[in-house]
Amino acid sequence: MSAASRLGLLALLLAATLPSVAAGQVPDTTRADSAAAVGDTTDFSELFLKSREEGRLRVPGYPRLGRPELLPALTRLVFDRDSIEWHNTETVSDLLTKVPGVFLWRGGWIGRPEPVNYQARATGSAEFLVDGVPYLALGPDSLAVDPSLLPLSFFERVEVERMPGLIRVHLFTRRHDRLPPRTRVGVASGDFDIARYIASLEKRSANGFGFVVAAEHLAVPLRSGDQGSYRNTQGWLQLSYVPTGKPIRAMAQVFLNGPKREDVREVRSDGSLGADTLSQGLAGSRTDLQASVLYQPSPEGLGWRALVTAARSAWREDSTALSLGSPDGHIRWVDQSVWQLSGEAGFRTRAASVAASLRHRTRWTPWEARASGALAPPGPFVLAGDLVYQRHDGARTSRWGLVRAGVTLPLGLRATAQARVGSWVAYPTVAADSSVSRKDLGLLAGFDRPRLALEVGYWRTDGFAPERYPLYRAIDTIGPSGPTKWLTVSARVAPLQWFVLDGWYSNPVGSRPEGIPPTHSVVNATIQSRFLPTFRSGIFGLKLQGSMESWGTGVIGRGATGDPIELKGATFFRAMIQFKLGDFVAYYDRVNFQASRLGYLPGLSVLRLASTFGVRWEFSN
Numbered sequence: 001m002s003a004a005s006r007l008g009l010l011a012l013l014l015a016a017t018l019p020s021v022a023a024g025q026v027p028d029t030t031r032a033d034s035a036a037a038v039g040d041t042t043d044f045s046e047l048f049l050k051s052r053e054e055g056r057l058r059v060p061g062y063p064r065l066g067r068p069e070l071l072p073a074l075t076r077l078v079f080d081r082d083s084i085e086w087h088n089t090e091t092v093s094d095l096l097t098k099v100p101g102v103f104l105w106r107g108g109w110i111g112r113p114e115p116v117n118y119q120a121r122a123t124g125s126a127e128f129l130v131d132g133v134p135y136l137a138l139g140p141d142s143l144a145v146d147p148s149l150l151p152l153s154f155f156e157r158v159e160v161e162r163m164p165g166l167i168r169v170h171l172f173t174r175r176h177d178r179l180p181p182r183t184r185v186g187v188a189s190g191d192f193d194i195a196r197y198i199a200s201l202e203k204r205s206a207n208g209f210g211f212v213v214a215a216e217h218l219a220v221p222l223r224s225g226d227q228g229s230y231r232n233t234q235g236w237l238q239l240s241y242v243p244t245g246k247p248i249r250a251m252a253q254v255f256l257n258g259p260k261r262e263d264v265r266e267v268r269s270d271g272s273l274g275a276d277t278l279s280q281g282l283a284g285s286r287t288d289l290q291a292s293v294l295y296q297p298s299p300e301g302l303g304w305r306a307l308v309t310a311a312r313s314a315w316r317e318d319s320t321a322l323s324l325g326s327p328d329g330h331i332r333w334v335d336q337s338v339w340q341l342s343g344e345a346g347f348r349t350r351a352a353s354v355a356a357s358l359r360h361r362t363r364w365t366p367w368e369a370r371a372s373g374a375l376a377p378p379g380p381f382v383l384a385g386d387l388v389y390q391r392h393d394g395a396r397t398s399r400w401g402l403v404r405a406g407v408t409l410p411l412g413l414r415a416t417a418q419a420r421v422g423s424w425v426a427y428p429t430v431a432a433d434s435s436v437s438r439k440d441l442g443l444l445a446g447f448d449r450p451r452l453a454l455e456v457g458y459w460r461t462d463g464f465a466p467e468r469y470p471l472y473r474a475i476d477t478i479g480p481s482g483p484t485k486w487l488t489v490s491a492r493v494a495p496l497q498w499f500v501l502d503g504w505y506s507n508p509v510g511s512r513p514e515g516i517p518p519t520h521s522v523v524n525a526t527i528q529s530r531f532l533p534t535f536r537s538g539i540f541g542l543k544l545q546g547s548m549e550s551w552g553t554g555v556i557g558r559g560a561t562g563d564p565i566e567l568k569g570a571t572f573f574r575a576m577i578q579f580k581l582g583d584f585v586a587y588y589d590r591v592n593f594q595a596s597r598l599g600y601l602p603g604l605s606v607l608r609l610a611s612t613f614g615v616r617w618e619f620s621n
Contacts, residue, residue, distance in 0.1 A: 059206070060208075063294065064170075064175075070382065075163075077160040084158065086578070090110055100455075123427070128171065143429060151257075209241055228261070251292055278601075290310075356370065412448045419439070426467075452493055475556065479564075499525075526545045528541065540579070545575070
């Protein structure tokens with residue numbers, strides 16, 4: 001889809017969300033005395049009361065698929081729509097910084113790449129699923145998904161499974177469970193002429209049919225002479241059929257993504273541009289199609305369930321629009337697509353679940369079989385396990401199992417142990433990568449009370465040889481790591497109802513693997529109030545938040561000659577003010593508050609005193 005077509009789609013969505021033209025704005029050609037003869041028979045009070053009654057009635061939504069439903073405590077972090085809106089997050093990557101141990105390879109500011117590094121596994125540290133379908137890395141970087149390209153406004157719930165050496169991120173699109181249509185609009189701006197526009201329209205009918213049409217446009221043009229400008233217009237269309245009281249449900253959706261990102265090249269001391277490309281640009285489009293049919297007799301999700309899913313992802317890029325500096329001229333990425341077909345069957349009770357699935361892909365991993373089970377009887381213990389078999393191109397195979405056991409004790413005390421054991425191919429897209437035996441272990445313990453929460457994690461990850469991030473071309477390799485022990489600590493203290501102090505700390509114990517800095521921490525101080533004496537309904541909310549992210553000096557990777565590249569220790573401050581009036585939200589967010597010239601990667605400094613501000617409004621028509 002061309003840029004003009006995408007902007008046309010955005011304009012159409014914005015027009016659909018706006019009220020229709022008022023009658024007083026149209027020339028009235030009716031004679032004045034004709035109104036008295038006809039009379040006004042519209043009962044607006046009746047229409048208003050009918051709309052309120054319909055808004056109270058809930059209709060079933062399409063279930064959230066692809067996630068384990070019974071898990072021990074502490075192994076899953078959940079961000080629902082309210083928490084997503086209330087955090088100072090601009091992208092999906094931003095949201096993942098709430099996970100202890102996650103370090104983002106930020107390219108500088110909004111619009112630059114933000115891939116995830118978790119426990120030094122680099123490009124092998126995160127998996128993403130959208131409504132239960134694996135979201136595969138495509139294009140010039142087929143090793144790691146860049147979460148900054150995923151539109152956060154399309155998702156209402158994010159669940160993060162934490163395993164030793166791996167996080168699995170489940171992204172669930174918005175579910176509309178009311179009959180009145182729902183509209184959402186948002187407008188944001190900021191320094192350097194940044195602009196973000198959000199629009200969506202959702203509708204459900206009593207017979208079970210529903211649709212969602214949404215778009216998000218983000219443009220970061222920067223100033224004249226600056227590098228790394230970015231723009232992306234994304235669209236989403238979903239059709240669903242979820243009838244009340246019937247076992248068959250279906251959903252089909254399409255996502256359109258068209259990022260355009262400039263290269264960022266080395267800047268010499270005299271201000272001229274060098275030959276090295278620090279951050280590679282993008283100029284392509286991605287299309288993701290999904291369709292699924294679910295058989296689930298029980299409306300509560302209990303009993304038998306069968307699911308069939310088909311999905312296709314494709315990336316098209318013509319890099320002749322970019323200067324990539326390759327020795328043979330320009331690189332052209334075309335016809336990179338993959339089909340995914342899967343079938344799943346499972347059975348669920350309130351205390352146990354079992355499931356098995358078989359998935360076929362047209363490239364990289366032709367076959368994947370999974371079996372999972374969980375047991376959560378009345379009492380303090382929960383046990384969950386997974387068995388995975390994958391056959392990759394080149395007759396390579398992966399076989400591994402995951403066991404998680406947890407216990408919940410009085411006074412909010414909880415503990416969970418995890419073990420991921422087997423042999424697996426870390427990078428199926430790399431033909432030379434082979435299966436390696438590994439054993440990763442994790443232990444989490446903590447307690448959660450209204451005023452105080454604490455969690456301590458002790459992890460042991462086996463040796464790993466991470467692939468580099470292809471979009472960061474100046475870092476040629478990341479050195480392999482041996483067995484590494486990790487300590488993570490997260491806490492929340494709320495001495496007053498309106499004041500909360502929270503954060504986390506992560507550090508490798510003993511060894512210092514490359515690709516992630518030591519002594520990494522994030523701390524947030526939040527003042528929030530609803531002014532209940534004045535606004536007794538709770539409709540008003542005010543939030544002031546300051547954040548600090550800090551790390552020590554480490555080795556981020558190696559250059560073409562094999563020499564280590566040092567990442568200097570840094571501290572960044574961020575501040576946000578946000579107020580909410582019903583479903584209307586306004587915010588102001590400023591990063592790099594102390595105007596530091598450092599960055600998350602060498603040579604890619606964070607913009608100084610950069611800010612964004614905007615409004616979002618969600619309402620039922």
